Amino acid sequence: MTLPRTSILAMAAIALTLSFTPASPHVHAQSCNQAAPDNSANNKNQPTTADKQSNAQADRETTAKIRKAIIADKGLSMYAHNVKIITLNGAVTLKGPVKTDDEKNQVATDAASVVSSSMITNQLTVKQ
Numbered sequence: 718m719t720l721p722r723t724s725i726l727a728m729a730a731i732a733l734t735l736s737f738t739p740a741s742p743h744v745h746a747q748s749c750n751q752a753a754p755d756n757s758a759n760n761k762n763q764p765t766t767a768d769k770q771s772n773a774q775a776d777r778e779t780t781a782k783i784r785k786a787i788i789a790d791k792g793l794s795m796y797a798h799n800v801k802i803i804t805l806n807g808a809v810t811l812k813g814p815v816k817t818d819d820e821k822n823q824v825a826t827d828a829a830s831v832v833s834s835s836m837i838t839n840q841l842t843v844k845q
Contacts (some may be wrong), residue, residue, distance in 0.1 A: 753793060776804040779832060783809065786827040797824050808835045814844040 770780065780802050788798055797820050800813035809832055815821045821841045827835050 734768045769805050776807070779807065779809065780804045781827045782831045786830050787824055790823065790827050793820055795821060796844060800824055807832070807836055810840060811837065812840045815841050816844055818843055
């Protein structure tokens with residue numbers, strides 16, 4: 718016996734609907750109630766944020782060279798490899814979390830291999 722095409726489509730639609738229904742309403746409610754990570758309020762009071770990055774070619778090249786130097790340093794953690802590098806008129810600001818004070822200093826040293834250390838503002842924080 719074969720089922721009519723509409724019956725097959727109806728069963729497929731029901732199966733598809735059930736596959737997207739959460740296993741537990743409690744789990745779904747928890748995930749919806751969690752706030753997304755957002756530090757916008759913190760950034761509003763900061764003079765140098767990533768959106769202030771200059772689009773001048775020299776500043777973009779400086780940022781790229783510093784990023785390459787930091788990524789090439791395999792002794793650094795993933796946190797350190799992902800710090801924010803903001804270059805504005807040749808002045809570099811480093812922001813974001815790192816794991817240790819030594820790592821904070823090493824990131825600044827890596828950046829100083831590209832630009833003068835007097836042009837670097839180190840605002841890195843040690844993750845607790």
